[in-house]
Every structure is written in structure tokens, then in C-alpha cells.
Amino acid sequence: MSRHDPRADRAAPGKGLVVVAEDDPAVASLVRLYLDRDGFGVETYGNGATALQAIRSHRPVAVVLDIGLPGMDGIEVCRRLRADGDRTPVLFVTARDDEVDRVLGLELGADDYVTKPFSPRELVARVHAVLRRSQPDDAAGGRHTLGPVVLDAAQRRAWNEGAEVALTATEFDLLAHLVRQPGRVWQRDELLGAVWGYSAAAGSRTVDVHISQLRTKFGAGCPIRTVRGVGYAADERGDVR
Structure with a gap:
């Protein structure tokens, strides 16, 4: 009951x-x-x-x-x-x-x-x-493109090679945060603070699992690469682990 x-x-x-x-x-x-x-x-x-x-x-x-x-x-x-x-x-x-x-x-x-x-x-x-x-980020403005990936910040929608990819609110924000500053390398605790809004004390597994989800959804077109011993970055080199 x-x-x-x-x-x-x-x-x-x-x-x-x-x-x-x-x-x-x-x-x-x-x-x-x-x-x-x-x-x-x-x-x-x-x-x-x-x-x-x-x-x-x-x-x-x-x-x-x-x-x-x-x-x-x-x-x-x-x-x-x-x-x-x-x-x-x-x-x-x-x-x-x-x-x-x-x-x-x-x-x-x-x-x-x-x-x-x-x-x-x-x-x-x-x-x-x-x-x-889960809310639109008007301050982020417009569309962001990196390789085959396109993000619309106002509509919170994403495409890969023209096909829309369904993302959770967290997945979208993580990808958008990386794509907005291509080439910059982010440590896991920096991503936790910027995207999740809490400290590294919460653990970095959350970041790794969501990166894995994004790579699965975008396949070879995923722009996120792993920087060994540091964290993650997004650039047109694509999915380099």
C-alpha cells in the first residue's frame, strides 16, 4: 500500500x-x-x-x-x-x-x-x-558544434551526424560543459563541481560512468577523449580512450 x-x-x-x-x-x-x-x-x-x-x-x-x-x-x-x-x-x-x-x-x-x-x-x-x-541554460546560448556532434543549449537537444541522440539532463550538461571549451582538459573533481555541483568527496565514479554512457550513445562520433592520469577533454579527434 x-x-x-x-x-x-x-x-x-x-x-x-x-x-x-x-x-x-x-x-x-x-x-x-x-x-x-x-x-x-x-x-x-x-x-x-x-x-x-x-x-x-x-x-x-x-x-x-x-x-x-x-x-x-x-x-x-x-x-x-x-x-x-x-x-x-x-x-x-x-x-x-x-x-x-x-x-x-x-x-x-x-x-x-x-x-x-x-x-x-x-x-x-x-x-x-x-x-x-534539466532546465534550459539561456546563458550558454545557441548551438555548439564539435565534429559530428551538435548541441542546442536552449532546447537541450543533441545530434550526432544529423541523428538526434536522447540524453538525460546530466548527460547533456556533462557533454555541453566539455564541448563549450574544446581542447581543455578537465579533472574529474572539476567536472563534479561544475556539472553535478558537489565536491570530489562524492567520488569520481559518477563522472566515469556518465562518460561511458555518452561514448556508448554517440559511438565513434563521441568527441570525448581520456587524458591519462588527468581527466577528460572534448575535441575533434573524437573518442580516444
């Missing part, structure tokens, strides 16, 4: 609705409290099937999704959303660090993750970060 917060029905929550899928009542209550304090409308659900139905019905601005949900787990919920073409930002909650590659993997397209135990303030900060990455 789902657990629904009546406060989520308030008219026009200031920052939009966040669906939280978490089967631990204590964790769900804490996450709801902190998101509510920050101005979000919140609905909490204790299993994957009802959470998926709610996401499809209510169109939240973001989803906080525990992996270990009963019945339909969080990974399956995200997979079905992405199969529907739903690009709502998804932040996974996982109790196992070795699941990170899975939850951020190409077949799911999650935007970020936190591992238990986590700070509820950090989770709220991560929600804000994925929402920022």
Missing part, C-alpha cells in the same frame, strides 16, 4: 512535486520532511507499482527512487519510465555502492544517486542539482 502525504495535495507547491518511492517508513518520512521544508510538494509510496502509476499520473518534477522496493524494484520502475520516453530526473537511493554502475547505466539513464546512510540535506541538494540540469 502506498503512503500518501496529505500536504502534497496543497495547491501549487512552490518548487513542484517530487515523488519519493521508499519502503522504509522512517526514511520516507525524513525525506518528505526535508523536501517539504524546502518548498516541494511531496508524495511518498512504499512499492514500485504504485510509485510508477503516480509518476505517470502526476508528472512530478523529480523522482527519488529506492532500489530495494518490494515487488517491482526501483530499477524496473526507472526502466519502464525510460521505455515510455519519460525523462523526468531520477535520483536513486541505494544501500550498496556496487550497484552504482547499474543505476547510472545506459539502459536506465538515471541522473544521480545517493547511498545509505545519507544526509537528508545532501539528498535535497542533489534534487536541486538534477533540476538545474
